[in-house]
Amino acid sequence: MARLSAAVTAVVAFIPAAAALGADTLGEIRIRLNAHPVVRAEFTQTRRIAALEKPLVTQGRFLVSRGEGVAWQIEHPYRSSYVLKQDSILEVAADGTRTVRGERDAGAAARINQLVRAATAGDDEAFTNWFQVQASLEGTRWRIALIPKQQQIAQYVRRVDVAGSEFVEEVEIESSNGDQTRLAFRNHRQGPLSADERRLFQIDR
Amino acid sequence: MNQDALWPAAWALACLCCVSVCIVMLWRGAPLQTDLLALLPATERNPTAERAVAALSAAAGNRVLFVIGHADAAKAKQATRRFASALRASGAFRSVTAELPPFDARLLGKLYVEHRFGLLAESDRRELASGHVDPQAWLARRLASPLRLDVAGDLALDPFGLLDRFVAELPYRRLRLTTEDGLLLIEAARADPARTRVLVSAELPGSAFDDHVQAQTVAAVESAQQQLETTSADVEILRTGAVFYAAAARAAAQQEMSMITVGSLAGITLLMFAVFRSPQPLLLGLLTIGAGLAVATAVALLVYRELHLIALVFGATLIGEAIDYPIQYFAAHADAARQWQPRRALEAIRPGLTFALATSLMGYAALVWLPFPAIGQIALFALVGLTAAYLTVVLLLPKLVRGPYRHDLRRLTGPAGRFLESWQERVSARAAFVAAAAVIAVCVPGWLQLRVDDDVRAMSSRPPELLAQESTIRSLTGIGHATELFLVEGPTAEAVLRREEALAARLRRLAERGVIAHFDAISSFVPSAARQADNRALVQGSLLLDGGRLERIFADVGFRPGVAAGLVMAWRAAGERTMRFEHWLAAPASMPYRHLWLGQTSGGYASIVLPFGHASAAPLAAVASGLDGVMLVDKVGAVNRLFDVYRTGFSVGLALAIAITFLVLSVRYGRRGAAALVLPALLGIGVALGASGYAGVPVSLFTVMAFILVLGVGSNYAIFLVEGSGRKGITLIAVALSAITTLLAFGLLAASGTPALARFGTTLTLGIGTAVVMAPLALALCRVGHMTPTGPGE
Numbered sequence: 001m002a003r004l005s006a007a008v009t010a011v012v013a014f015i016p017a018a019a020a021l022g023a024d025t026l027g028e029i030r031i032r033l034n035a036h037p038v039v040r041a042e043f044t045q046t047r048r049i050a051a052l053e054k055p056l057v058t059q060g061r062f063l064v065s066r067g068e069g070v071a072w073q074i075e076h077p078y079r080s081s082y083v084l085k086q087d088s089i090l091e092v093a094a095d096g097t098r099t100v101r102g103e104r105d106a107g108a109a110a111r112i113n114q115l116v117r118a119a120t121a122g123d124d125e126a127f128t129n130w131f132q133v134q135a136s137l138e139g140t141r142w143r144i145a146l147i148p149k150q151q152q153i154a155q156y157v158r159r160v161d162v163a164g165s166e167f168v169e170e171v172e173i174e175s176s177n178g179d180q181t182r183l184a185f186r187n188h189r190q191g192p193l194s195a196d197e198r199r200l201f202q203i204d205r
Numbered sequence: 206m207n208q209d210a211l212w213p214a215a216w217a218l219a220c221l222c223c224v225s226v227c228i229v230m231l232w233r234g235a236p237l238q239t240d241l242l243a244l245l246p247a248t249e250r251n252p253t254a255e256r257a258v259a260a261l262s263a264a265a266g267n268r269v270l271f272v273i274g275h276a277d278a279a280k281a282k283q284a285t286r287r288f289a290s291a292l293r294a295s296g297a298f299r300s301v302t303a304e305l306p307p308f309d310a311r312l313l314g315k316l317y318v319e320h321r322f323g324l325l326a327e328s329d330r331r332e333l334a335s336g337h338v339d340p341q342a343w344l345a346r347r348l349a350s351p352l353r354l355d356v357a358g359d360l361a362l363d364p365f366g367l368l369d370r371f372v373a374e375l376p377y378r379r380l381r382l383t384t385e386d387g388l389l390l391i392e393a394a395r396a397d398p399a400r401t402r403v404l405v406s407a408e409l410p411g412s413a414f415d416d417h418v419q420a421q422t423v424a425a426v427e428s429a430q431q432q433l434e435t436t437s438a439d440v441e442i443l444r445t446g447a448v449f450y451a452a453a454a455r456a457a458a459q460q461e462m463s464m465i466t467v468g469s470l471a472g473i474t475l476l477m478f479a480v481f482r483s484p485q486p487l488l489l490g491l492l493t494i495g496a497g498l499a500v501a502t503a504v505a506l507l508v509y510r511e512l513h514l515i516a517l518v519f520g521a522t523l524i525g526e527a528i529d530y531p532i533q534y535f536a537a538h539a540d541a542a543r544q545w546q547p548r549r550a551l552e553a554i555r556p557g558l559t560f561a562l563a564t565s566l567m568g569y570a571a572l573v574w575l576p577f578p579a580i581g582q583i584a585l586f587a588l589v590g591l592t593a594a595y596l597t598v599v600l601l602l603p604k605l606v607r608g609p610y611r612h613d614l615r616r617l618t619g620p621a622g623r624f625l626e627s628w629q630e631r632v633s634a635r636a637a638f639v640a641a642a643a644v645i646a647v648c649v650p651g652w653l654q655l656r657v658d659d660d661v662r663a664m665s666s667r668p669p670e671l672l673a674q675e676s677t678i679r680s681l682t683g684i685g686h687a688t689e690l691f692l693v694e695g696p697t698a699e700a701v702l703r704r705e706e707a708l709a710a711r712l713r714r715l716a717e718r719g720v721i722a723h724f725d726a727i728s729s730f731v732p733s734a735a736r737q738a739d740n741r742a743l744v745q746g747s748l749l750l751d752g753g754r755l756e757r758i759f760a761d762v763g764f765r766p767g768v769a770a771g772l773v774m775a776w777r778a779a780g781e782r783t784m785r786f787e788h789w790l791a792a793p794a795s796m797p798y799r800h801l802w803l804g805q806t807s808g809g810y811a812s813i814v815l816p817f818g819h820a821s822a823a824p825l826a827a828v829a830s831g832l833d834g835v836m837l838v839d840k841v842g843a844v845n846r847l848f849d850v851y852r853t854g855f856s857v858g859l860a861l862a863i864a865i866t867f868l869v870l871s872v873r874y875g876r877r878g879a880a881a882l883v884l885p886a887l888l889g890i891g892v893a894l895g896a897s898g899y900a901g902v903p904v905s906l907f908t909v910m911a912f913i914l915v916l917g918v919g920s921n922y923a924i925f926l927v928e929g930s931g932r933k934g935i936t937l938i939a940v941a942l943s944a945i946t947t948l949l950a951f952g953l954l955a956a957s958g959t960p961a962l963a964r965f966g967t968t969l970t971l972g973i974g975t976a977v978v979m980a981p982l983a984l985a986l987c988r989v990g991h992m993t994p995t996g997p998g999e
Contacts, residue, residue: 051361
């Protein structure tokens with residue numbers, strides 16, 4: 001069940017891959033984004049939710065490794081990490097308590113992985129099953145709009161917009177209930193995983 | 206009509222009636238039972254437990270699952286639609302579903318939202334109960350989490366995320382299915398993400414064990430599969446369902462039955478003709494077999510209303526035994542040659558036939574007492590069939606064989622007679638003892654290696670390719686399969702749910718220790734009213750703080766004014782309202798789990814809790830102990846234990862049968878004679894046991910059952926030999942002929958694909974084979990050779 005939100009998260013997390021999709025003219029972008037097997041960035045997430053008086057701002061670090069998965073480390077307003085792997089999701093609370101959610105989210109994780117593989121392999125068909133993709137390119141800047149085709153995503157997400165140049169820089173998610181989420185990524189770095197980062201992905205069950 | 210003609214006429218009429226009963230029954234479609242579960246006895250004293258087992262197997266049994274896979278997603282979906290419509294068009298199924306009602310979080314949210322204050326995930330319940338809860342931290346964490354679900358649709362309805370986590374923990378998460386384009390997709394498991402697989406489920410129009418249903422289903426699936434394979438290449442089609450196993454079992458049994466029938470009849474035809482060189486003994490022999498089978502089939506059908514196919518396969522082996530009686534008769538006929546007087550000859554052979562029949566019947570009669578329906582059928586079939594063959598020989602053959610035998614058999618009987626004479630002259634009782642002792646000495650090391658194993662799974666054989674497809678489908682879809690279950694009973698539905706919760710608490714501890722993987726229980730979907738009230742109290746005590754504190758916390762986290770007040774108002778409005786169990790049961794979302802609810806029973810209400818992923822049933826039994834109204838039902842385990850009890854019982858029964866056979870035989874042959882006649886069969890049992898030990902084949906209930914027949918059938922040859930020793934050569938030939946036909950039938954049974962039948966056949970072949978070879982020892986030990994071939998009536 002958490003699959004649905006995780007799938008949305010995947011769209012966010014794996015944007016480098018997702019951006020590779022679209023018309024053939026975006027082949028160049030695909031190649032550019034696929035050039036980085038490991039990408040780190042800082043993020044600021046701004047959520048506008050009807051029930052909240054002012055936008056909810058979260059800051060932290062983001063790491064995607066094509067071989068391992070995604071780590072989403074929140075540093076402000078409190079510390080907490082989420083590590084999404086192929087068959088499990090690890091939640092590390094501020095006090096260091098680790099919760100592995102294996103089987104529960106295996107479906108979601110597998111689906112995320114499928115999306116990533118589909119995207120990186122240039123398998124547009126699998127991806128376009130899920131989303132209607134609109135892309136535009138201006139110089140080095142590009143912009144992609146994803147509109148869910150499948151009811152099970154559409155009931156949560158109305159539209160996702162992604163923009164960037166060498167890396168993904170902005171993501172906007174418009175939820176079906178009117179909530180809006182905006183993600184800004186900056187200070188992108190690449191290069192192989194460090195020992196600490198590698199440890200992050202090691203989930204002892 | 207005089208007395209002499211009355212009985213034969215009556216018997217001929219009875220046989221004709223039976224033949225017509227068989228024809229009518231076959232015309233209407235033979236009621237053949239293929240359900241292997243029907244072989245199993247009722248193991249539970251609690252009738253609700255038997256009902257639980259039946260409900261569970263019916264829930265699984267009447268459903269067929271297909272998985273259509275292709276590397277290309279669009280082609281997989283297209284193929285699935287084609288396959289489903291081909292199945293629908295065939296009309297062989299009640300329903301074909303490629304789309305299940307979506308178990309979508311939002312739909313579940315709608316179902317649960319008004320009862321949300323009484324519903325807590327286990328982890329939240331524990332945390333709230335611990336008393337150390339910081340509501341503000343909960344709110345903040347929830348807001349920042351990237352894994353938010355929002356099943357309520359509006360953050361204000363569920364700001365703490367209680368409902369989100371309750372829904373996320375529901376067992377639906379284990380169904381690895383998702384809907385896409387209206388189809389039910391299997392979430393690309395770790396195994397093969399490059400392939401798209403779509404699930405199709407279909408419901409049978411009747412029982413999976415009904416032969417019409419089987420034939421229709423299998424034909425429809427076959428043709429749909431063929432269509433698909435010709436139109437789209439590289440489609441993977443997997444299937445599973447009880448109906449496929451049952452159809453395979455039926456086909457195998459029918460093939461084996463015809464193999465045994467054709468093999469036995471061909472052997473009999475060849476041998477009878479080779480020995481007697483005349484069509485008359487052959488035709489009348491076949492008549493006897495036909496009468497035996499027809500009467501047995503008719504009686505079994507009238508008693509049981511249906512025949513189990515295993516009973517039928519076994520019944521085919523009766524051909525080899527039923528021919529023994531006419532063989533004895535024709536041996537006497539051939540021996541008498543020109544001095545043939547039907548009545549006198551009959552009186553000469555009747556004592557032997559009667560005693561042989563009596564020992565055989567005793568063996569089979571012992572099996573009737575077993576509580577296994579199919580074995581009861583086998584025994585009844587044999588009892589009636591052998592008796593009918595005997596009556597045919599005794600009543601009809603004297604009327605039909607009027608003229609003397611015209612062929613000269615001396616070329617065969619001469620050497621046989623000389624062998625028998627020299628045997629009687631040269632082999633002393635002492636030599637016979639030595640030979641018997643030598644046989645036993647060879648067997649002893651084998652006996653020492655004997656093992657016992659009563660696993661019921663040995664009874665049936667399932668085609669490996671079907672098993673492989675089944676396990677692939679299970680691991681792909683997460684649709685579980687349980688052989689053990691907990692039965693939870695209580696006076697009211699509420700009591701059942703409370704007891705389930707007590708059980709669930711223990712099962713959760715087992716799951717944390719990794720003893721089980723998980724469990725399915727209805728109380729996970731709808732907590733008991735007591736649990737819901739308890740949850741509401743926890744929520745109120747720890748989260749819904751009073752005196753404006755809640756307002757402040759909500760404001761600090763950033764909620765608009767009024768959200769906290771709205772939440773408190775909603776809580777008050779919900780009041781003591783409890784989610785009712787029927788409410789969930791009526792919702793489409795309950796469909797995949799409805800079989801867990803057994804509803805009203807004689808003693809109140811009952812439900813099933815299914816544990817998954819355990820290696821053995823032992824820890825489960827410990828879990829159930831001490832819990833009111835909870836019991837572990839372990840059908841396979843119970844049957845295995847029952848088999849064990851019966852094996853022990855039958856071993857005692859075998860000893861008893863040996864004693865009784867001895868007593869019956871000693872009436873005519875004296876103690877020494879009776880001992881000599883039983884000895885070959887005993888050696889047969891010994892050799893079969895020794896062979897089992899050497900071969901490492903465990904002894905099971907079926908082995909012991911086979912021994913009872915070895916005793917009954919194996920003694921016949923010694924009896925025939927001793928009885929007919931006055932006729933010398935022809936007797937030896939007749940015994941050899943009887944033995945070969947019997948061994949041929951049991952030998953063919955040993956080749957059966959059903960392990961239980963094969964082992965049964967092997968034991969019988971070995972035991973009876975040994976009994977035949979050892980039969981001449983009885984001649985050496987039992988000096989009744991001088992006994993004149995006359996009946997006791999003279």
